[in-house]
Amino acid sequence: MSDMTRSLLEDLKAILGASSVTADAERRAAYSSDETLPWFDRHYTADVVCFPENTAQVSAVLKYANERRVPVTPRGAGTGLSGGAVPYMGGIVMSMERMNSIIEIDVENRTLTAEPGVVTSEITKAARERGLLYAGDPCSGDISFIGGNVAENAGGNKVIKYGSTGAHVLGLEIVLADGSILTLGGKRRKDVTGYDLIHLIVGSEGTLAVVTKVILNLLPLPARVTDLFVPMRSVNAAMRLVAAISTRGGVIPSSVEFMDRKSIQNVKDYTGMEIPHSEAAAFLIIQMDGMDRRQLWIDVERVGDICVELGALEVFVAEDRNARDRVWRIRRLVAEEEWTNSMALLSKEDIVVPSGSISEFLAELPALAERHRAEYNAYGHIGDGNIHMTIFPMSDMEPDDLKKASNAMCADLYRLVKRLGGTLSGEHGIGLKRREYMNIFLDEAHIALIRRLKDAFDPNGVLNPGKIVEG
Ligand code: MLT
Ligand code: ZN
DSSP states (O other), rough: OOOOHHHHHHHHHHHOOOEEOOHHHHHHHHHOOOOOOOOSOOOOOEEEEEOOSSSSHHHHHHHHHHHTTEEEEEEEESSSSSTTTSOTOEEEEEEEETTOOOOEETTTEEEEEEEEBBBHHHHHHHHHTEEEOOOOOTTTTTTHHHHHHHHTTBBBBTTHOOOOOGGEEEEEEEEESSOOEEEESSOOSSSOOSSOOHHEEEEEEEESSSEEEEEEEEEOOSEEEEEEEESSSOOHHHHHHHHHHHHHTTOOOSSSEEEEEEHHHHHHHHHOOOTTTTTTSEEEEEEESOHHHHHHHHHHHHHHHHHHHHHOOEEEEEEHHHHHHHHHHHHHHHHHHHHHHHHSSSEBBBOOOOOGHHHHHHHHHHHHHHHTTTTEEEEEGGGGTTTEEEESSSSSOOOHHHHHHHHHHHHHHHHHHTTTTTSSSSSOTTTTSSSHHHHHHHHHHHHHHHHHHHHHOOTTTOOOTTTTTTT
């Protein structure tokens, strides 16, 4: 251990207590990665990991680190997919896992106040027990922390109806790089008193402040939820259906998820599971929820009829918990299979295009893949125009060649996304993984403004340095 690391460790022990800091090599490694599949050219490792237990301790650590110019990378559960929690410049990883209490559920105001280290599904469960809905639903919700969801503005399966995490945030307590503590917003649903700093912090990936408390909006709990599993004759027909659910069906579903034939094939190969019509070109999961059971059933029938009319091979209706779990298990397994089997990737994507351009986007993909000698599967939150793709080289490649091929393919892909009016990331964030492509989507003045905002919040550049924009 270097003298600098030793003194950092001793100083943090004096601030937090010996049991709240570690420089143990194994733990430093464990707290220095996220779920970004093997991607970075090297491993970045923290010098020390600390575990504050309250806002005052977060503030004291930041004040210390800011004065000494030590980088601090805040960390949730490590489920991120862009390297947001990876300590690019070493220094301190600040794990929020001990700040894990639900502070209050206020039924009358329909709010829930939580510390950042609460697991998202615990928030959903606690709200449900009080007859209320927390509508944030990231795919990693059983593991991810609400603080991480706020930092990345996590999306997931219910954005089409309820919005990404930011849509549910009414208030935040944050600590700035210099240790000052601010409260933004509160249990209120309107607020134009000053700039909307809440929604600047949401999605800022821990580069502007550390979130120490979150006040969330809760909704009435829908009385009934129904899922349709719909194998479709063609991808184009599936995309026409996605639009028709709302334009003709008059319904805003709570989810519209997509899986292509290859994604389904991967799940079959991975699990041996029987999936009906598994040779179909595309599969949709359409979820509808509502307060009035009769009305919901009328909507389900109407949407079911439109599915058949537009090319569904069959419409499976899942109403009870078991049937619904079986449907969603297929969707979850698409991501799980990739995590287990994908090592040498050209890319794992999170692009977004306007809904009306999805067909064109998907139609251009085979030619793009062929140009780059790549194979891919596509799936994701098609109702939001948010498509995940996992892209592999057709043959084995040395790491350097893989990186070059990946850069060339991504640049080509992103030009297509840009031309269609789309963007680089819908929910996984920029982090380290996508920062070199920011200039394809944002012009110089926009990136310069991001840098100036970063300077205003964190003039010494200690908070999660190196993320979102380079240098
Ligand atoms: C998903 O939609 O499944 C996740 O955002 C991406 C993943 O884990 O593959
Ligand atoms: Zn997703």
